[in-house]
Amino acid sequence: xxxxxxxxxxxxxxxxxxxxxxxxxxxxxxxxxxxxxxxxxxxxxxxxxxxxxxxxxxxxxxxxxxxxxxxxxxxxxxxxxxxxxxxxxxxxxxxxxxxxxxxxxxxxxxxxxxxxxxxxxxxxxxxxxxxxxxxxxxxxxxxxxxxxxxxxxxxxxxxxxxxxxxxxxxxxxxxxxxxxxxxxxxxxxxxxxxxxxxxxxxxxxxxxxxxxxxxxxxxxxxxxxxxxxxxxxxxxxxxxxxxxxxxxxxxxxxxxxxxxxxxxxxxxxxxxxxxxxxxxxxxxxxxxxxxxxxxxxxxxxxxxxxxxxxxxxxxxxxxxxxxxxxxxxxxxxxxxxxxxxx
Amino acid sequence: xxxxxxxxxxxxxxxxxxxxxxxxxxxxxxxxxxxxxxxxxxxxxxxxxxxxxxxxxxxxxxxxxxxxxxxxxxxxxxxxxxxxxxxxxxxxxxxxxxxxxxxxxxxxxxxxxxxxxxxxxxxxxxxxxxxxxxxxxxxxxxxxxxxxxxxxxxxxxxxxxxxxxxxxxxxxxxxxxxxxxxxxxxxxxxxxxxxxxxxxxxxxxxxxxxxxxxxxxxxxxxxxxxxxxxxxxxxxxxxxxxxxxxxxxxxxxxxxxxxxxxxxx
Numbered sequence: 001x002x003x004x005x006x007x008x009x010x011x012x013x014x015x016x017x018x019x020x021x022x023x024x025x026x027x028x029x030x031x032x033x034x035x036x037x038x039x040x041x042x043x044x045x046x047x048x049x050x051x052x053x054x055x056x057x058x059x060x061x062x063x064x065x066x067x068x069x070x071x072x073x074x075x076x077x078x079x080x081x082x083x084x085x086x087x088x089x090x091x092x093x094x095x096x097x098x099x100x101x102x103x104x105x106x107x108x109x110x111x112x113x114x115x116x117x118x119x120x121x122x123x124x125x126x127x128x129x130x131x132x133x134x135x136x137x138x139x140x141x142x143x144x145x146x147x148x149x150x151x152x153x154x155x156x157x158x159x160x161x162x163x164x165x166x167x168x169x170x171x172x173x174x175x176x177x178x179x180x181x182x183x184x185x186x187x188x189x190x191x192x193x194x195x196x197x198x199x200x201x202x203x204x205x206x207x208x209x210x211x212x213x214x215x216x217x218x219x220x221x222x223x224x225x226x227x228x229x230x231x232x233x234x235x236x237x238x239x240x241x242x243x244x245x246x247x248x249x250x251x252x253x254x255x256x257x258x259x260x261x262x263x264x265x266x267x268x269x270x271x272x273x274x275x276x277x278x279x280x281x282x283x284x285x286x287x288x289x290x291x292x293x294x295x296x297x298x299x300x301x302x303x304x305x306x307x308x309x310x311x312x313x314x315x316x317x318x319x320x321x322x323x324x325x326x327x328x329x330x331x332x333x334x335x336x337x338x339x340x341x342x
Numbered sequence: 343x344x345x346x347x348x349x350x351x352x353x354x355x356x357x358x359x360x361x362x363x364x365x366x367x368x369x370x371x372x373x374x375x376x377x378x379x380x381x382x383x384x385x386x387x388x389x390x391x392x393x394x395x396x397x398x399x400x401x402x403x404x405x406x407x408x409x410x411x412x413x414x415x416x417x418x419x420x421x422x423x424x425x426x427x428x429x430x431x432x433x434x435x436x437x438x439x440x441x442x443x444x445x446x447x448x449x450x451x452x453x454x455x456x457x458x459x460x461x462x463x464x465x466x467x468x469x470x471x472x473x474x475x476x477x478x479x480x481x482x483x484x485x486x487x488x489x490x491x492x493x494x495x496x497x498x499x500x501x502x503x504x505x506x507x508x509x510x511x512x513x514x515x516x517x518x519x520x521x522x523x524x525x526x527x528x529x530x531x532x533x534x535x536x537x538x539x540x541x542x543x544x545x546x547x548x549x550x551x552x553x554x555x556x557x558x559x560x561x562x563x564x565x566x567x568x569x570x571x572x573x574x575x576x577x578x579x580x581x582x583x584x585x586x587x588x589x590x591x592x593x594x595x596x597x598x599x600x601x602x603x604x605x606x607x
Contacts, residue, residue, distance in 0.1 A: 125541045156564075168578070176573045183564035189556040207548035251551030258552075259561045311546045316538070325534040333526025340518040 004089040005064045006038060006226045014065065014086050016227025019109040024223065038223050064088065075198070078143065078222075078230035087227045098232040099282075100220040102148075104212055106141060106228065106286040106305045113139055113288035113303045116310050120301065124324055127317040130292060130299075138291075141305060143225055143284040144206070145197035145233035149244045152277040153188040157256045158270040161263035180263070184256055190248050192217075195240035197233030197282070202300065203243075208311040209304040212285055216306065220284070230284065237280045249273050384447070386410065387500070388420045388437075391458050398497040405504050413511040415471055416442055416451030419500045423458050430457055430464035430604050435594035438466050443598070454487070454503045456496065463487065464604040467589070472601035474514050475507075476589045480603035483507070491607035499607075 006015040006024065013028035015038070024033045060071045065086035072079055077093035080086065092098075114136055121131050129135060159182040166175045192214050196206040218224075253268045260266045286305025291298060294315040301312035386406030387399045394402070406417045418438075425433040434455035442451060450469030457463065465480045475483075483506045490498035589601045 123541050124537050160569075170578070172575045172577050174573060174575045176571065178571045179569040181567040181569055183566075184561055185564055186559060186561035188559040190551065190554045191556045193551060193554045204548070208546040211549050211553055247551040251553075251555055254550055254552040255555055255559065256561065309546055314541065316541060321534055321538070324537060325530045327530075328533040329526040329530030331526075332529035333522040336525040337518060337522035340521065 002091050003061050003064055004091055004222070005086055006223060009033065009037070009040070014226075016087055017105065017224055019106045022105065024226065035221060035223060059090070061088075061090065073231075075200070075231045075234045076229075077232045078225040078228060080229075089222055089225055089230075091222070093232040094222050094225075094230075100145070100284045101281050102217045102283045103143070103220045103224050104214075104216055104283070104285045104306050105218065105224050107216070108286075108288070108303065108305050108308045110139065110141065110288070112308060113141075113305075116303055116308065117290060117301055117312070120310060120312050121314065123314065125316050125320050126314050127294060127320070129294070130314065135292065136290070139301075140289055141228040142287045142289050143228055143230035144201055144287050145231055146283045146285045147195040147197050147233070147237045147240055147244075148192040148281040148283050149195065149237075149241070150191050150193070150277075150279045150281070151189070151244075151248060151275050153190065153248060153252060153273050153275045154185075155188065155252045155256075155271060155273045156183070156185045157253070157268055157272075158183055159256060159260055160267045160269050161260055162265040163262075164264040181269075182260055184259060186252070186255065186259075188252055188255060190251060192281075193244050193247060194285075195237075195244050197235050197237075197240070198231055199234050200231070201287075205300060205302055205311050209287065209302055209309055212304065212306055217283065225284075228286075233282065237282075241278070241280075245273075245275055248275060386416065386418045388418065391421045391423045393421060393458070393496055394500075395497075398500075402497065402500045402504065405501075409504060409508050409511070410448065413508075413515070414450070415448045415469065415474075415511075416453075417504060417507055418442060418451065418453040419456070419503060420453060421456045421458065421496060424460060425455075425457050430455060430460065430462055431466070431592070431602060432595065433457075434464045434466040434602065435592075435598075435600045436596070438468060438600065439594050439596045439598055443468065452507055454500070456491065456499070460606075462604060462606045463491065465602055467601040468598065472589045472591060472599070474510060475601065477601075477603055479510055480601075481605070483510075484603060484605035488605060488607040 007013065008015055008026035008029060008031055010031045011026060011029040013026050015024040015026055015033065017023075018025035018032070021032060024035075024038055026032070058071050058073060059076075060069050062068070063070055063081035063084060063086055066081060066084040068081060068083045070079070070081050070083075070088070072090065075093070076090060077098070078087070078089045081088060094100075117136060117139060118131070161180045161182050163178040163180070164175060165178075166173070168174065194206075194210060194212070196203045198206075249271065252273055253271050256268060256271065257266045288301075288303040288305055290301040292301070292315075293299075297315065299313055299315055301310070303310045384407070385403050387394070387403045389399055402419060406419070409417045420434065420437055422433070428436070434453055437455070438451070438453050442453065443449060448469075450471050451467070452471045452475060453466045455464045455466065463484065465475070465483060467475050467480070483503065486506055487499050487502050490496075490502060591599050591601045594600055
């Protein structure tokens with residue numbers, strides 16, 4: 001098992017994937033390299049070993065740059081040395097069954113993510129601690145493991161359709177409702193339905209930062225991970241398949257409903273789906289993440305690293321809410337009293 | 343001798359004919375004569391008919407002065423033998439305008455005018471007193487003031503007037519405090535509610551699987567069956583126009599706006 005760091009071909013400093021340039025930049029001498037140039041043997045390897053701590057499996061490795069012993073979680077595929085900030089890839093988490101077939105590289109930079117977080121937190125009831133610079137500096141770019149499912153589906157449905165017409169007379173308002181039953185069948189293909197492959201990331205949150213633009217999917221090269229964190233999957237494809245099937249069924253129902261647009265109201269009464277030719281693909285997608293703790297609860301800010309779509313639940317500061325209530329109430333009471341005195 | 347008697351009678355009659363009209367002119371019911379007497383706008387009690395004792399007038403004046411300080415408006419009582427040929431409303435408004443709305447005095451107030459000969463009264467309001475004393479309130483006050491006036495107890499009538507006016511103003515002020523507190527709390531709750539609503543709207547929506555449906559899917563119609571039809575009818579509700587009680591106003595001869603109501607006793 002080896003640890004890999006991509007180093008500058010000119011000065012030997014660590015390289016990072018540049019989001020703006022979509023190439024690999026040297027932060028020390030300013031050199032820039034393409035993927036082809038990078039595959040000329042710049043990687044440096046060091047040993048790694050496994051140890052147990054606190055009853056949970058963790059892995060330790062030696063930093064190729066400074067030699068410090070770094071501890072990583074079992075799912076960590078790319079990380080930094082906490083001492084020298086050297087970006088490092090753990091190759092055993094990117095090989096074999098853990099090697100993704102495709103990747104969506106980062107398109108939205110860190111500055112844009114921080115700006116979006118500032119905008120999200122620029123609300124009166126958010127605790128001050130969430131807006132502090134030292135807290136925001138913990139925002140990090142992560143390649144998250146995704147399963148992409150492609151499948152075909154034969155389906156039949158019975159739809160209850162209502163045609164509603166309304167008219168008015170001088171004395172009454174009238175509504176006429178005609179009810180029909182429509183039977184339909186169809187052949188569908190769903191392409192690249194995503195499913196979260198990480199236990200650590202909240203499934204609902206991951207669904208909310210969709211969609212990704214799949215036209216920018218690229219064949220996986222581990223060089224893309226340099227300069228960001230990455231995790232390999234720890235939820236197998238078979239485990240997320242039932243969720244995908246459910247999602248596909250809802251998509252089929254939506255398609256049937258859309259096919260009956262001439263009606264005012266359409267509800268699906270019965271729908272049977274035969275899903276077949278299921279293909280799965282392991283991919284990595286970019287996220288900007290900031291995890292915060294507040295009064296024992298965890299709040300996660302996430303941003304789609306490709307489209308910039310953000311998701312973030314924010315805590316409520318009760319003190320600030322009461323201050324706002326009291327301030328507005330007092331000001332309004334004084335204003336009303338003043339107006340009524342005039 | 344007889345001629346002298348006739349002459350003296352004629353002179354007396356002439357004197358009578360001249361002096362009687364003059365005496366009417368000299369009576370304090372006329373504004374011009376009142377002006378000659380001199381009005382202290384801070385006193386509040388103007389008994390030109392001389393039916394209140396000195397102590398009675400002073401006690402009413404003290405109450406009126408205290409109320410004036412408390413509510414920031416004048417409370418006045420004008421008692422005349424008649425209205426000098428004018429309508430009560432015009433007489434009261436003219437008095438109000440000429441003698442009470444002078445510099446250094448509150449620009450708001452209420453005046454009770456009592457016309458002794460006409461057995462009538464008029465409540466004239468100006469400035470914010472028009473809002474404080476609605477027509478209905480004034481009618482209620484007139485009804486209460488009329489009770490002692492019917493007994494020719496004018497001091498009691500003045501007391502009732504001042505007490506009622508004080509009650510109306512105090513109610514208004516306590517209502518104002520209640521409205522201010524309730525309004526403030528309401529607005530505070532609305533603003534806080536909006537902030538809360540705005541606060542929780544940061545979560546994006548997951549796209550449906552329909553988004554991942556590839557182009558070229560086919561849907562076939564397998565038949566349409568008519569189930570049933572029904573019609574619902576609801577009567578149209580005509581909007582009714584309505585309104586709240588308020589204060590009717592009019593313009594005085596000087597062009598100012600006054601409110602007021604009158605009555606008899």
